[in-house]
Amino acid sequence: xxxxxxxxxxxxxxxxxxxxxxxxxxxxxxLFFVYPVISTIIMSFQKVVPGQTTFVGLDNFKNLLNSxxxxxxxNNLIYTVTTIAVLIPVPMILAVCLxxxxxxxxxxFRAVLFxxxxxxxxxxxxxxxxxxxxxxxxxLNSILANFGVKPIKWLGGPAQWTTFFALVTLxxxxxxxxxxxxxxxxxxxxxxxxxxxxYIDGAGTLxxxxxxxIPLLRPVTVYILTISIYGGMxxxxxxxxxxxxxxxxxxxxxxxxxxxxxxxxxxxxxxYGSAIGLTLLIITLAVNIIMLKYAGLFRKGE
Amino acid sequence: MRSKRCVKFTPQAGIMLILFIIMAVIILxxxxxxxxxxLRPGKELMRQGLxxxxxxxxxxxxxxxxxxxxxxxxxxxxxxxxxxxxxxxxLTLFVSAFVGYGFAMYDFKLKNLLFTCVLFIMMIPMEIIxxxxxxxxxxxxxxxxxxxxxxxxxxxxxxIFFFRQYLSGxxxxxxxxxxxxxxxxxxxxxxxxxPLMKPAFAAMGIFVGMNSWxxxxxxxxxxxxxxxxxxxxxxxxxxxxxxxxxxxxxxGAVFSVIPVIILFMLFQKYFIAGMAAGGVKG
Numbered sequence: 001x002x003x004x005x006x007x008x009x010x011x012x013x014x015x016x017x018x019x020x021x022x023x024x025x026x027x028x029x030x031l032f033f034v035y036p037v038i039s040t041i042i043m044s045f046q047k048v049v050p051g052q053t054t055f056v057g058l059d060n061f062k063n064l065l066n067s068x069x070x071x072x073x074x075n076n077l078i079y080t081v082t083t084i085a086v087l088i089p090v091p092m093i094l095a096v097c098l099x100x101x102x103x104x105x106x107x108x109f110r111a112v113l114f115x116x117x118x119x120x121x122x123x124x125x126x127x128x129x130x131x132x133x134x135x136x137x138x139x140l141n142s143i144l145a146n147f148g149v150k151p152i153k154w155l156g157g158p159a160q161w162t163t164f165f166a167l168v169t170l171x172x173x174x175x176x177x178x179x180x181x182x183x184x185x186x187x188x189x190x191x192x193x194x195x196x197x198x199y200i201d202g203a204g205t206l207x208x209x210x211x212x213x214i215p216l217l218r219p220v221t222v223y224i225l226t227i228s229i230y231g232g233m234x235x236x237x238x239x240x241x242x243x244x245x246x247x248x249x250x251x252x253x254x255x256x257x258x259x260x261x262x263x264x265x266x267x268x269x270x271x272y273g274s275a276i277g278l279t280l281l282i283i284t285l286a287v288n289i290i291m292l293k294y295a296g297l298f299r300k301g302e
Numbered sequence: 303m304r305s306k307r308c309v310k311f312t313p314q315a316g317i318m319l320i321l322f323i324i325m326a327v328i329i330l331x332x333x334x335x336x337x338x339x340x341l342r343p344g345k346e347l348m349r350q351g352l353x354x355x356x357x358x359x360x361x362x363x364x365x366x367x368x369x370x371x372x373x374x375x376x377x378x379x380x381x382x383x384x385x386x387x388x389x390x391x392x393l394t395l396f397v398s399a400f401v402g403y404g405f406a407m408y409d410f411k412l413k414n415l416l417f418t419c420v421l422f423i424m425m426i427p428m429e430i431i432x433x434x435x436x437x438x439x440x441x442x443x444x445x446x447x448x449x450x451x452x453x454x455x456x457x458x459x460x461x462i463f464f465f466r467q468y469l470s471g472x473x474x475x476x477x478x479x480x481x482x483x484x485x486x487x488x489x490x491x492x493x494x495x496x497p498l499m500k501p502a503f504a505a506m507g508i509f510v511g512m513n514s515w516x517x518x519x520x521x522x523x524x525x526x527x528x529x530x531x532x533x534x535x536x537x538x539x540x541x542x543x544x545x546x547x548x549x550x551x552x553x554g555a556v557f558s559v560i561p562v563i564i565l566f567m568l569f570q571k572y573f574i575a576g577m578a579a580g581g582v583k584g
Contacts, residue, residue: 011486014408021404021491022416024397025457029419032454033426036434043434097322102315105322111570112326115333117577118562120516122534123555126541127336130352138351139335173329178577185578226425234427237519244541257429264433265523277430288425 037281043274053271060275069276071251072259079255080232082168083175087228088221091176095183096213110184113177124174125241129155132166132242155242156249163252170238171231179224186220187213222291229287233280236261256280333559340365340556344548365553374550378529379536380558383515386532390452391511395503397456402465403491407477417466424459428520436523450524451517461506468502469495501575508569509576515562533558 010016047056094113098106116124131139132154141151154162190212198208236257240246243253246262256276264273335352341361369376405417428435435454436445444450472495480490518534525531531539537554540547566573 011488012481014487017487018404018408018410018413020488021400021408022410025401025416025420025462028454028457029423032435032438033423033431036431036438039434039437040431094322094325097318100318102312103318103322104315105319107570109322109326110574111566112329114574114577115563115566116329118512118516118566119559120518120534122516122518122538123336123559124332126537126551126555127332127352130339130347131332131335133351135351137353139331139353141351142353173332177329181574181578230425230427234429236429241538244543257427260429260433270433270437273433277433281426281430284425284427284430 040274040277040281043271044278046271048270050268056271060272061279063272064275064279068251068254069256069259072254072256075251075254076233076235076256078164079167079171079235080229082164083171083232084225084228086168086172087175087179088224090172091179091224092183092214092217092221094176095180095187096209098180098184099187110177110180113180115177116174117178119174121174121237121241124170125238128166128170128173129242129244132169156252160252163248166242167235167238167253170242171235175231182220182224183217186217190216226288226291229291230284233284233287336552337556340552344546344550344552347548347552365549366557368549369553369557374554375528375531375536376550376554379531379533382530383533383558386448386451386521387511387514389448390514391507393452394456394458394461394510394514395507398458398461398506399465399496399499399503400491401457402462403469403495405462405466406469406472407474420459420462424463428455432520432523439524445524446526446530447524448530451521455520458510461510464506465499465502468499472498504569504572505575507576508565508572512562512573512576 043053044060045055045057046053047059097103098110103109133139133141134151134153134155134157136142136145136151138151140154141149144152152162154166156163194212194216195208198212203211234257236255239248239253239255239258246258246266248254257280260273260276260280263269263276331354335354338354338361339347339352341363343360344365346360368374405413405420439445439450439454444453476494476498477490480494485493516534517532518538521532522535522538525535533554537551537558540551540554
């Protein structure tokens with residue numbers, strides 16, 4: 001009878017309850033995250049052929065020193081830095097405007113800015129592929145023709161910057177509105193007394209921006225920086241859609257994940273693919289830890 | 303707070319307005335151009351590329367008529383996407399709320415470590431582990447099934463984080479009141495807390511649902527049977543260099559976006575709240 005009573009009291013135990021509530025996370029975390037990460041680490045030291053695996057030490061990592069991988073890393077780095085250079089200042093300015101009392105049609109413009117975030121990368125990428133078409137009648141070329149610019153082969157053209165321009169435009173089109181929303185919610189938490197005090201002290205618009213708005217938006221900026229690095233280093237689908245597949249002329253749109261995808265799926269070289277994955281994991285982790293440390297976000301109770 | 307004073311139209315306001323009108327035109331151009339293209343024969347798109355030409359003589363709703371004629375696989379994809387989105391959203395919200403409640407309301411050993419793990423996954427791109435995750439889904443028999451798409455992400459780090467933040471604002475007195483009345487720990491969650499979480503569910507539901515509707519890479523890896531494809535994967539199969547499917551592709555692309563835009567118009571507040579969820583650190 002004691003056992004039965006114990007069973008009955010279980011749902012009332014405050015000691016067991018938290019572990020029951022957390023258990024779905026623990027199971028998913030161990031099975032679908034920890035296990036894959038560990039198997040990535042193991043496979044990155046192996047040559048995996050269906051039916052047999054052999055330990056090859058650091059061979060996979062030595063292979064990474066080829067020009068394709070370097071190209072992919074460079075592409076991701078340029079892309080990340082460029083998108084950050086646009087996707088932090090522009091949304092910040094737009095959000096400050098949208099938050100201003102003088103702005104007209106706030107809700108309308110906020111909605112318009114946000115619209116691209118609703119579109120899947122397949123539709124967005126396909127549309128931009130057509131906009132950046134090389135035909136003289138394609139949208140961008142036809143607009144530029146009015147200014148006497150000859151048709152440009154944007155995607156994978158002879159000049160490197162045109163490809164990046166298309167990729168970065170696509171990224172900024174999709175994410176500007178989302179970052180504006182982040183900044184707007186940050187702006188709403190700044191107490192208006194600060195601006196009133198600054199006004200009394202005779203500060204102008206720019207001074208208020210410089211000494212109140214930008215410093216107090218720092219947590220939002222750090223967050224956007226973090227997700228931009230994450231998104232930039234793992235960028236793949238933007239390039240995949242713009243180039244209609246994982247092949248681009250001269251590797252113009254090759255990215256780290258694209259390279260992983262090529263080796264892992266298209267060439268079934270799983271060991272090598274894992275080495276790429278592990279390298280990317282280490283890069284993103286290092287960048288993020290440096291970022292968060294620098295920004296002082298590793299506080300207790302986080 | 304809205305001031306009742308009449309807002310004066312200053313030069314500053316004029317400059318801002320012009321800036322925003324330019325931005326709006328740039329942002330809306332791709333939408334307008336893809337919609338215009340969907341009204342023209344697909345072959346013409348191949349020949350001329352996407353432009354803003356308004357030649358009404360070639361425009362018609364033929365592509366849409368063809369789309370709705372049911373001769374294409376389009377509505378199978380649509381149905382699959384609807385099912386995936388519904389199941390994934392409901393399951394993810396429920397599991398994440400369950401876990402988020404555990405983190406918000408209890409103190410236990412390893413809590414900080416485990417919560418750090420939640421934040422940690424948020425910072426790791428899923429693409430890094432997609433290779434072993436793919437092998438795992440094969441081994442446990444989830445390949446080519448929507449469960450393979452859903453289960454690995456069912457305890458979403460962002461929803462967990464969001465629900466924990468939301469629940470931290472609920473007084474723990476609610477729990478004690480429930481305990482006094484003889485509710486079990488789980489009864490408290492189901493009967494008292496879940497009904498209080500409606501606004502949080504609305505915001506996160508839209509966030510999860512939108513991501514699920516538009517999700518492409520992982521479903522493409524997991525689902526391979528023709529009759530199981532979702533909208534983004536299906537549309538992607540139509541993008542060929544020969545352009546023989548562009549009629550369906552263009553109308554189908556537009557028609558996949560329209561319901562989301564309508565939902566956005568109706569529930570803008572929740573969309574914005576869902577997206578802003580990640581931005582506010584608490």
